[in-house]
Amino acid sequence: MAPPRLPSPRFLRPGPRSPDLQSFMQLLEERGELVRVSFPVDRDLEITEIADRLVKQGGPAVLFENVKGSDFPLVIGLMGTRERTALALGVQDLDDLAAKVRHLIDLKGSGGLGGLLGNVGKLRDVLHLPPRRVRSGPAQEVIWTGDEVDLGRLPILNCWPLDGGPFVTLPLVITRDPETGERNMGMYRMQVMGRNVTGMHWQRHKTGTKHLEKARRLGQRLEVAVALGGDPALIYAATAPLPPIPGLDEFALAGYLRGQRSPVMKGVTVDLDVPANAEFILEGYVDPQEDWAVEGPFGDHTGFYTLPDLYPRFHVTAITMRRQPVYPATIVGRPPMEDAYLIEASERLFLPAAQMILPEIVDYHMPPAGVAHNLVVVSIKKSYPGHAYKVANGLFGLGQMMFAKVIVVVDEDVRVNDFAAVWREVAARAVPGRDTLTTRGPIDVLDHSSRGWGYGGKLIIDATTKLPEEVGSAASSREAQGQEVAPEPVFTPRVAPDLPDFEGVLAQRQTPDGFWYVALHKTHPVQAQALAESFAAHPAAAGIRHLLIADEQTDVQSEQDVWWTILNNIDPERDVHSLSTPGGGFLAWDGARKLPEEGFVREWPPKIEMTPEVQRRVDARWHLYGLPEQEGEKSR
Template identity: 90%
Template sequence: MALSITPGPDRPNSDRPSSDRHSPDLQSFARLLEERGELVRVSFPVDRELEITEIADRLVKKGGPAVLFENVKGSPFPLLIGVMGTRERTALALGVSDLDDLAKKVRHLIDLKGSGGLGGLLGNVGKLRDAMNLPPRRVRSGPAQEVVWTGDEVDLSKLPILKCWPLDGGPFVTLPLVITRDPETGERNLGMYRMQVMGRNVTGMHWQRHKTGTRHLEKARRLGQKLEVAVALGGDPALIYAATAPLPPIPGLDEFALAGYLRGQRYPVMKGVTVDLDVPANAEFILEGYVDPQEDWAVEGPFGDHTGFYTLPDLYPRFHVTAMTMRRDPVYPATIVGRPPMEDAYLIEASERLFLPAAQMILPEIVDYHMPPAGVAHNLVVVSIKKTFPGQAYKVAQGLLGLGQMMFAKVIVVVDEAVKVNDFGAVWREVTAKAAPGRDTLTTRGPVDVLDHSSRGWGYGGKLIIDATTKLPEEIGSAASSREEQGQEGPLEPVFVPHAAADLPGFEGVLAQRQTPDGYWYVALHKTRPGQAQALAEAFAAHPAARSIRHLLIADEQTDVADAQDVWWTILNNIDPERDVRPLPTVSGGLLTWDGSRKLPEEGFVREWPPKIEMTPEVQRRVDARWHLYGLPERYR
């Protein structure tokens, strides 16, 4: 079915309340993108199994446009993907000219004047008016309920739900806004949890142990109740983003409120048809139903996840769909996740900007922070600080580990205030220049993302803090004291200066290797026996070539050592810092070894090691052959 996304008067929605016609929604945003040349239509028939993923993956990695697939095989509905696939489109979706403006917007709201008499009070009026936009606005009806299916009409196979990657356990809903309510307090939650289709009216519900939906389900179990659930597909892009945001536990602040604040108007909601839950009035589809906490959980997965690896099968609750409501002419929204960079990188960056002012309120020395795409959110956090006392880098890093979902961070690198945290190369040059292995590195333990396949335990693992700030005398010890005694002034010498490139040695299993000018050695290792990576690290540390190297990164055989992003993505996914990151002595003072190789059962790793996500060559060839038929620009092929 070809869709014509046209302005409101030409669409069959004349019976919807006039107050809702101008509420931002997915289709109005798609029209805006098309007007700006940021959306293309594909009318050629495409397959929802793998083909759309391969097309969308190429586009997002090359900064290409969003796509409206108007003819998805086996479904009457078109599919829209990639609407927030660039930094610029994400900013546009959230109503700002640049993502950095999100921090300014939040800082404006929280910086209320508490004194100054009448003038000070009047200065707060505009900000309080902004805050009034937080609560959602109840409407009697909306486009999301123009068509209602119940009973045998409910059939999820009619939706163009994607099977994204070859080893996926089935098709997955990838952009769902899952709505539940606390059975005891009435507190509402809206989150984004993938949903594997398991039948015409049943899906899995990927509620991990730390998710709010899990807490709601556990309370329903204790009360002997089923938990009502509604799943919105589409709506205002600001709400889609809000479902991914790590909101702090502030009374009255939920995802609808965040979307309302970002948009500057209260979000329109209405009651579900068969569930007593508020749902977005301007969504494309609403799935209504329940999760029964007394029912046996189902095997869900594998799934090609945002880490770039598959998450392996596990048990999760089942969601039973009892009703589907929709617009008369709905568009199915989707996204894909996988090897970075992906669309979720820009959603993560939006959260960085949005919550920077709050982090600075708690830790005022923070200048900026960034979670690079290679770290797939939690694996790597870079933070710059205004340093005034010794040990401050560790104070800030450990403070961050206590803030909400930042508790899942695996590696935190702290740099000086002048360093640009989003300059990946500059950050790692600071690490070699200012962080001595052992002296300026600290390992600890804590909760980690349950999707982390390399941790010492499920949801529990090691963490690494690297202090790459300029050192104060107290942080260096005897060398600094000697300088003071001799009356020497000026900055302390860097802890490491890379020497001329060395002839890198060959070791067992090393398939490829590269030395960088700033002291890193990237290695792709074909691992065949336990302890092989450790033996490689120790042999290299004793080799004369080690004097030119400060960091040894041992990755798997699938890693491209010519691509620093690929190396770091593999390393950060495949390490538990407490187990796999070790300082070793060398002739030049020290080497930090990162063992990002696959861990074996003989090494005490009892869980199955997941594969990296890769598309099949057959699908890649098919997309290559059809690229001109899609009508997409050749430069994105």
Template identity: 80%
Template sequence: MAFPDIQSFMRLLEDRGELLRVSAPVSVDLEITEIADRLVKSGGPAVLFENVRGSEFPVVIGLMGTRERTALALGVTDLDDLAKKVRALIDLKGRGGTLGMLGNVTKLGDAMNLPPKRVKTGPVQDIVWRGDEVDLSRIPILKCWPLDGGPFVTLPLVISRDPETGERNMGMYRMQVMGKNTTGMHWQRHKTGTKHLEKAKRLGQRLEVAVAIGGDPALIYAATAPLPPIPGLDEFALAGYLRGQRYPVTRGITVDLDVPANAEFILEGYVDPAEDWVMEGPFGDHTGFYTLPDLYPLFHVTAVTMRRQPVYPATIVGRPPMEDAYLIEASERLFLPAAQLIIPEITDYHMPPAGVAHNLVFVGINKGYPGQAYKVANGLFGLGQMMFAKVIVVLDDDVPVNHFEAVWRAVAEKAVPGRDTLTTRGPIDVLDHSSRGWGYGSKLIIDATTKRPEEIGGAESSREVQAGDLAHETVFSPAAAAELPDFDGVVAQRQNDDGYWLVALKKTRPGQAQELAKAYAAHPAAAGVRHLLICDEFTDVNDLQDVWWTILNNIDPERDVVQHGDLLTWDGARKLPEEGFVRPWPPKITMDPAVVERVDALWHVYGLPEQWR
């Protein structure tokens, strides 16, 4: 289904009761974030804020804040249908004579929708600000979290072109407002925009950039998708395929770039590679932690174009689950068939919200030989942005990869620490604050498949091995709270039914977590425990998702996942300079209590239902 623009999608959501209007005045400074955060975490509706203080434009947020709304936005009944759609497209057959070839006509017709369609102009160019008219403060750009360095554009579709090949790229890179006509450009070292800027620098020229805000939902999603480097396949092409018709683009007013004709706003301008970079951040990021200040290029806005009566679309990122979890799931489904073409034994995979996309991957396989789990995991590390994965858990195909607790139960039952765990090294997301180096660190593979005799060794190699043959009891009896040991700094702890010991530690000295690990491994309460999970004092040990979210953000596996006897200890406490960690350790994102209190008091004024409060 093709939506003419984002406002048509909003109208559909409103008709379905999935978009509410708030007419009471609201602030872009933290208040909208607090409201939106509550709604997305409770499965609530999208919201149109019609009366934004200090701006003439309304703000809409949460348009793809549920799995169902994301599927609707992408023109499918369910996100699983994306995999079926792509599988049908790539399964072009040359067999069966004339009738067999005729069966491909519909598929090829879908593929013909890939190239964008050039139009003379579009609604997004109805109003134009040039030169001194440009004033980004007139646009209701959000300050999302208390420690943020300023307002950030959070749904920008950043368009640039390779200065040598002419190939176009669109990506979603946050943009901090630096002045009335400048922003930061958060092009990380692995991003295509960075490569374009490096080429422009070699050629001694500015890099033209256009930033679309809005468009239809398919294009917004496409800007986040990890597209493979296939000639002719770009984000406009993907959006065209998803919407079933070619995407309308027009030429920018002051830049020689194609821009979406149906967007709400376009920021046109340039990045000068000869300029010094500017300090950008902090920013409350999708990891749930703040990304600390760093140097990035400066984007100069030379013109702003917009439609009449535009709406400013925004999102927030932060402590999961957030709206981006559903965009990540859409990419999972969309690229599953391609992954299976390359690694055919994959039956399914999932990147759970606790892993914030790059920290954790669950993958199910149809296992046929020993060592296959490691073959699959290493193959995934070589697939595009999967190179940033930190922990990959490989499972039998009968374990549902989207069932978080079932996966960790299978790990406890089938993965013996040391024997079935393997560390390696590679690229790490530059937003990872715990890696040993910027953009470089270690990775962990966990083989939680049923073992073949060759994978066990010793006397057992002469027969088939079943899950019950492993040392771990499939039914584990956790120790009572009174039986758990005291240790300096432990503020909460428990053992669960699957053999995990979860500990919240207030760390005050170097080596404290390692001391705890050794002491607990030697304690009688460790009998039968497979994993000791050490977190910070702000972690809820009764919430497995919260525990793993903290652990995965705070480990470099080779350094922090250590075996003590039969116990695998995960040190997810903060690292100190005295321990050789020279970079500052960022705080977890939390909202200002005064803002929380204000939103509580005004909830009835907003007119939002109590169930989502």
């Protein structure tokens, strides 16, 4: 007989204690940013479909109080808007994060006694960095060990139709370096493989992988603790790309953002510090001598499925929790999703550090269509020829920015978060071939289109105003002799009255700013290249700077959908080429599916799509959930 369902918490106002998930939920509920759903919902796909619709509408967070087959409520979408993410991190606006960090790193190193006294307040901030040890906390009010451990009792989501199973999607995974003792916390998805076993998605570049390798060399197991919930600032910190600075870890970052030290306590079955105010803690180990398990598929943040691969197993020895815990979850998939706002928080937080190394940077942005690493837009104060390439190559060398695939550099007066304006600048100021440069380097291992696993091409686009030296040696020579230099010709986009009809083109659209979007049904090798060459010879190409060839599932009426598909499906060195036309030239982006006959040996993954049956079920039940009305007849 199943145990009685736990009552959903009422979020009684806490006393003077550290912020946690439930106090944040209370704050959101008071502001009308969290809605309770008491209608029974299914953790298999139904919650995903509801949450996906809400996040794309900027809707509220949701507390599902009655999840079928589980004793615990589930909350999702806590940081599903820019405003809620700022609130979670204790700032009025995400831009305040940059000011907060800039204030800290702008230490006064001179000025005698006055200069030293000016640092006192900042030093007080630094004292908040390390966590504080407590003897006990809410996260250990209930303890399951031995046969009591059963992950199936938690409302872990089966997110997308082709997923390999249920996945823990918001875990704070804690390990310690077996040699140095340094602590790490990261967010790595965990597929449930049994009542007390999950996969551990540690990719080759991740710190958890390095800790596991050291444990293997030492012939020992690696202890692991996984926190679910806790301070929202700590949840964010687990996703942040921290620089390798001694003493700076995720607990320290959360402490600085929060202005108070994070409370930690020892685990029950592991010798690790765990967040004392978490909702759940999963304790256990990974054995480096054990064979790895097949993990996946998983509907990932790229909007495509990550295909099955081998990853280590995590064995759960204990589950501890509050008396009335709430299971926190998120979903990833086609952008925009909740992770877009976590990425934006990292942008703002690390902007001052990037400017310390590259002071000509004015701002930068990773648009949702680029799912973080696929596209970075940076504005600069340009001072000399080639300045854009200097900055782009510098960014490739900064931490996880090494995974960037396309970097677009614009002038300082261009708003980097105005997606349409950025691409207008690209069309107007970047001559294909002349102002574009391909190179190679590390690529995110989740990238399915790269030439090799974790290795592929990169593209730099210089969309800044050009100096004479950048438009040709003749112009530079005339300027040196004091002669008048003719201004660079201005690109004039034109929309053709009749678009050409080529093989396999299911839909197409030319835009007024010089782009041609194509949805191609690809049936044979090099079809996209042949299409680009045929288009180059057609009169319609005269007013075009960029030809974007996407797959047959792409909506050419949606700029975001086109670019999302293109950026996921290209290796720039292989798939982006400059073609000449009688009126100039254009850049062809081949974002169609790659075939084995073209030398692409890996399996091409499908885009994430919810099943029509689940969509119809959610449509029919929407009025029963008590959620805000959807925009139009459907959310999609």
